[in-house]
Structures are given as C-alpha cells and as structure tokens.
Amino acid sequence: MVRLLHIEFIKLWNNRASKILIISYFVLLTSIALVAAIKFDIGPIQFHLADQGIFNFPYVWHFNTYIAALFKLFLAIVIVSMMSNEYSNKTIKQNLIDGLSKKEFILSKFLTVISFALISTIFVFVVSLILGLVYSDFNELPIIFSDLEFLLAFFLKLTGFFSFCLFLGILVKRSAFALGFLILWSIIEQIVFGILGWKFVSWETAKIIKGFFPLQSMSNLIKEPFSRLKAVQSIANEIGEQVILDYQVHWYEITIVLCWTAIFVYLSYALLKKRDL
Structure with a gap:
C-alpha cells in the first residue's frame, strides 16, 4: 500500500497544476483562521466575528468542518485531472504493462482519496483546536472534545x-467533462426531488428520498451551522420564530455515504476491468 501511495504522490507532485491546487486548498483551509480578524463598526456598534461564538468549543468543530467542506472542489479537480492525465499520458497502460494489476491501480487511486480526506481532517482538527483554545469561552476538556463526530462526518464526506x-x-x-457531469448530477438531484414532491409523493417523503441521493447524502452529514449561533437564535426569538433543527450526525446518514463510497469504488474497478486500454 505504501508503494502504491508513493507512486501516486510522485505523479501528483510532478504535475504543476495539481501541486498548485493542493497547496491552494490547504492555504484556503488555513484562511478559516482569518475569519477571527473580521471587525467592523456600525455606528456605535462594534462587531467582531470571533466574539459571536463561532470558535467556541464544541461549536467550532461543526462550523469549521462545514466551511472547510466548501473548498473540496479544489481536490476534486485534482482527482479528476489525475485520472484524465492517466489516459492522456498513457501512464495507466504503462503501469499495467509494468505489472500493476487493475485492482492495484484502483486501490492506489482510492488510497490517494483516503489520504486527501485524512490529511484534510487532521489539518482542520489542528486549525480548529488552535482557534478554539485562543477564542473559546469554554476550555474544559470534556467540552473541548465533545462533538468530534463532525470530524468523522467531514472525513466520510470527503471520502465519498x-x-x-x-x-x-x-x-x-x-x-472538464467530468467536472461538468458532477455539476449536472447535482442539478439532476434537485430536479428529481422537485418532480417527486410536485407529482408523486408529499414534499416530506420526497425530502427523505432525496437523502439517499449521492451528493445530498454527503451534504446531510454536516448540516448548516449558522442557525446555531446565539445572535441568530436571538433574532428569531425577537420576531417570534423558533429555530429548532437537528444538527447531529446520525448513523444512518453515515451508512448511506459509506454505501455510495463502496459503490463508486466498485464501479470504478468494474469499468476499468471491462474497458480495453
């Protein structure tokens, strides 16, 4: 496995575009810390974003994993380009001629996927821990290390x-076509959801069905964190609304994403096995 990973990372690091995208991705993850520096005045009111509790433990795990997941497209470009280069440079054929089986080839790619997801998760953990220790109002160990399931959800979301x-x-x-298909698929999921709710089942049932779609199931792992902020809750209470949402990471959501991950890896292998290279 180490040998397979070594081969993949040599290919990636020797590709200038991939190198730039990978570095940009981790720079953007680090830029989450810049949110703490956002300050502005509205008349006599001084607004400091860090004072709104976004880096409080354990909320910081939820907030940072949600924001960090928005940058995943950078590594998505690296991954689809990685496969595109294998075909355009004919390295995939050369690897197979050199003795690498198709199963090992797919395994090397999947190990790269897991490595990206794992390194990203560790990186977000470190950044979030530092921000929390600096800005959080709560520094008790049980509070610091609660809600860490958001990091697991982040890892599984990226892997899927x-x-x-x-x-x-x-x-x-x-x-380019692969990324286009990815965007198209996200639109298709929304269209199918709309048709189901409009013509066939109730909107509530359509929402449940939508939760089984690939991209939506991954999105469901980490719900939006903004409505958890005290400022948002206070505004809602003032206008007579109550924000009661379920933010937890559920086992069935994890199971759905794991199933899709297994399906995509198997289909990748089946497609490569069937295809004449």
Whole structure:
C-alpha cells in the first residue's frame, strides 16, 4: 500500500497544476483562521466575528468542518485531472504493462482519496483546536472534545465525494467533462426531488428520498451551522420564530455515504476491468 501511495504522490507532485491546487486548498483551509480578524463598526456598534461564538468549543468543530467542506472542489479537480492525465499520458497502460494489476491501480487511486480526506481532517482538527483554545469561552476538556463526530462526518464526506469524482474521472476520461457531469448530477438531484414532491409523493417523503441521493447524502452529514449561533437564535426569538433543527450526525446518514463510497469504488474497478486500454 505504501508503494502504491508513493507512486501516486510522485505523479501528483510532478504535475504543476495539481501541486498548485493542493497547496491552494490547504492555504484556503488555513484562511478559516482569518475569519477571527473580521471587525467592523456600525455606528456605535462594534462587531467582531470571533466574539459571536463561532470558535467556541464544541461549536467550532461543526462550523469549521462545514466551511472547510466548501473548498473540496479544489481536490476534486485534482482527482479528476489525475485520472484524465492517466489516459492522456498513457501512464495507466504503462503501469499495467509494468505489472500493476487493475485492482492495484484502483486501490492506489482510492488510497490517494483516503489520504486527501485524512490529511484534510487532521489539518482542520489542528486549525480548529488552535482557534478554539485562543477564542473559546469554554476550555474544559470534556467540552473541548465533545462533538468530534463532525470530524468523522467531514472525513466520510470527503471520502465519498472524492470517490464519486474518481468514478467520474474513469467514466468520462476528460477532467472538464467530468467536472461538468458532477455539476449536472447535482442539478439532476434537485430536479428529481422537485418532480417527486410536485407529482408523486408529499414534499416530506420526497425530502427523505432525496437523502439517499449521492451528493445530498454527503451534504446531510454536516448540516448548516449558522442557525446555531446565539445572535441568530436571538433574532428569531425577537420576531417570534423558533429555530429548532437537528444538527447531529446520525448513523444512518453515515451508512448511506459509506454505501455510495463502496459503490463508486466498485464501479470504478468494474469499468476499468471491462474497458480495453
């Protein structure tokens, strides 16, 4: 496994575009810390974003994993480009001639996917921990290390999403078309959801069905965190509204994403096995 990973990272690091995208991705993850510096005055009111509790433990785990997941498209481009380059440079054929089996080839790509997801998760953990220790009003250990399931959800979300990108890269062979198909698929999920709720079932049932779609199931792992902020809750209470949402990471949501991940990896292997290279 180490040998397979070593081969993949040499390919990525020798590709200038991939190197720039990977570095940009981690720079953007670090830029979450810049949110703490946002300050502005509205008349006599001084607004400091860090004072709104976004870096309080354990909320920081939820907020930072949600924001960090928005940058995943950078690595998605790397993954589909990785497969596109294998075909355009004919390295995939050379790897197989050199003795690498198709199963090992897919395993090397999936190990790269897991590595990206794991390194991203560790990186977000470190950044969030530092921000929390600096700005959080709560520094008791039980509070600091509660809600860490959001980090697990973040890891699984990236793994599932990158596995989907890997499959699209193998299916389409061209990075631009693969990314286009990814955008198209997200639109298709919304259209199917709309048709189901409008014509066939209730909107509540349509929402449940939508939760089984690939991209939506990954999105469901980490719900939006903004309505948890005290400022938002206070505004809602003032206008007579109550914000009662379920923000937890549920086992069935994890199971759905794991199933899709397994499906995408298997389809990638089945497609490569069937295809004449």
